[in-house]
Amino acid sequence: MGRRCIGQEKFGFVLERGKPSSLDALVELIDWAPIDGALGMISSAAKGEPAWPPLSLFRAMLLSVWYDLSDVKLAEALDDRASFRRFCGFSVSEPTPERTAFVGFRRTLVAHGLDKVLFEQITDQLKAQAIQVKTGTLVDATIIASASEIDGEGYWVKHKGRPAVHGFKAHVGADADIVEEIAVSPANVNDGKAGPDALPDNPGEVYADSAYRGSHFGDAVRAKGGTPRVIATAMWGRDEAETLARLDAWNQPIHRIRGRIETIFGTWKRSYGLRRMRWRGLAKAAMQIRLTAIA
Template sequence: MSRRRIGQEAFEFAPDRKNASTLDALSKVIDWALADRRLAMISSAAKGEPAWPPLALFKAMLLAVWYDLSDVKLSEALDDRSSFRRFCGFSRSEPTPERTTFVRFRKALVAQGLDKVLFDEITAQLKAKAIKVKTGTLVDATIIASASEDDADGHWVKHRGRTAVHGYKAHVGADADTARVEEIAVTPANINDGRAGPDALPDNPGDVYADSAYRGDHFGQAVRAKGGTPRIVATGMWVRDEAEIRARLEAYNQPIHRIRGRIEKIFGTWKRSYGLRRMRWRGIAKAALQIRMTAIAYNMKRCLNIVAVAH
């Protein structure tokens, strides 16, 4: 397949270390050549046109997550912002992709199931940079509203005291120390947390911290099968005295709550800063793509922050 060549001109960006973009640092967080090889067979070209380099489009999709941009706004920003051009590999004056290019690129990623492949590849690279030895895993799920209530793959769910939501559920396994997302499963919103939880478990999870929705043999056995130890919030104990029950439950649950609560910051960042309050597109395959792209973007920034603190 024919491909466009980009970045051939001199960038002509004045070097200014004081005002260097965070994107310059993020561009060094991973080995992009490995991601490029995963994308080698992707083409997002319209008929009769050379294809844009897929790695440039993949980087552009990360920008869309970090800056909460629609396809239209992403295309405009790429055309206008030097830091965006530099991150994706475009020189200062050459043309950049139009909105429809990103639509075709997403379809190609979904068709080949590359969202999980890329998530696994980049997560493995970032894990290798971890400063701390892994000691535990946080597991929880968050509900994300669908792009439309007509989305047949989504489902209604209603929790006590909350408004019913039509959408999907992201089941997440994250490192307990670094809050780096390690595994993701995406289901309709009505799927039980404990039932889908095993699909969000990484290998060798250590102590696994989760709320009471994960109590039961199904999740517990999955944790042990992967070499971990369940640390699940308890709802009751076999003690006669009610005051003693409350005291024991508080003593048992408090350290679990303190650690597992860290995962709420992940979901908060996704929804507050990365636009994951609602799905952008219909269908569970595209929902999974959006969630995994969000997790990749989050993990890269998280890794950058961890390394900065360590130094």
């Protein structure tokens, strides 16, 4: 069975759409052809109704992140909102996907590892458009609560002075506002152990907190051509005052630069609903985190 041909009333739809939406500008930001090509491996069912175009479903997934929508609310909004229809390529009069279409599409993304492919393709495009020259990489991790405490792939973790959390950990390597690399693990995995998986190629100077001290992370940074800049917890010296001054002189610039990554985590959780996972399992958690990073 083939795929649906959508957007056939585009000319008439454009005439009726009224004031442009920010979503219209977002369509122009990305070259969607390679994204559509990556999704081309998603086959249509041999029987039943024609399949929805994968690119339209992927754009709908981005809408669910931007507007923090469940599958049910996303289906309702896509049916009702003109800007959502335009962004996903639907005309004013044709039907739009039901909730089950998004469930099946996510399952297919996870099964084929396409969330990582799409993240890398869009990140490469955004990096190519960036005006600033890369000067370094910020590496850190954030804990995100699982959808349910009975999720067997999540894990409990407790930090001093905070309540215990059952969930996952997103390990991130970022340059300014662009997240370049992501690794996802159960919440109890040590930052320094998983940190190398969050390093992009040619990371430059890598800024990280004291959880990343040690040869495992430092060697991984140097192996990729970078220079570790990790918060130190102690230094040797004969004079206490002079040693503390050297320690502070080393740490302060790192604190100032490394802290910028907290803005990324704050935006994920405050604006895009990533305080808690929506679905169970490590693979789906990784997909949700990558979709949020793309958004």
